[in-house]
Amino acid sequence: MAERTTSILKAIGNPNKARIIAHLAKHKGETAEDLSRHLGYPLPTVYKYLRELEAARMVESEVKDRNQLYYPGDFKLIVSPENLMEMLEEQSVTDVYRAKFGDEGMQRFKEVVEKAKAGKMTFRQAASTLGITYYEFVSLLDETGAVNE
């Protein structure tokens, strides 16, 4: 969610990109050439902006009669102190790990930590078992409090 807000803010932070979206809201289904002509931007720049806006899901396109037509994406931006906080809040190694491996990964981490704490494997072996670096493993131990228990 925070990632999406960031990409939207980045896109509309560039007035030229914001103008493309605004123009498409009024003139749906224009080609890159149309946009270049109507807005006065060089065609390669329009293509670059459209690529970035499509990647941020703020613009959509379809091919009709060999022409690629562009439409505004379906998005809404709500800026509130809460979502700014969420966006700017420092993520932890645990957040990154959870996003990558999910709850199953967290469960696996706990199981491996139990083995490491019982001295059945070293921390480096534990990291290797989980397929992460030693740095990530020790950071996870620290953040989850497992190292001090």
Place this chain on the structure above:
Amino acid sequence: MLIVLKRKGKLEEYLKRKRDEGYEVLIPKAIARELLDEPRKYAEEVKKTSPALASNIINSVERMNVAIKQGLIKVKTVNYRKYSEIMDNVRRHLSQLEAKPEHAVKKGDPELITIIVQLYDKSREKVFVSTKDEGLLKALKPFEKRVEYEVLESVQLN
């Protein structure tokens, strides 16, 4: 342990205290790579999705680098010619524990244990090991008769 101390902002304080107490803080090269190269690479990977985290990691790595440059942490090289047999033994022992081929064992543990043996052979003084890693201490056990070492009890991570 150095990583945790760094994360808690207590590394410099710990290193200076140890220096004042007359200790030398030594790490093998493989561990220096874990402290510098691995976090840098990780920060690069997460930079796009977690820029604040990546920036914190890079700053933290830089301070670790400064501690090494200032000599508060010394990077020691294993004398492979003299101690390759010990390295091989440790690697074999760990690979059996891990049920993995020897080449898959990460270098940090064998290098750390070998450095402990190497330091003791040279100085004949007790070597202190600062760690919370029970598995590593267990792996050190077979060397108890050859090396005099102690776990540094004063490590406070909280």
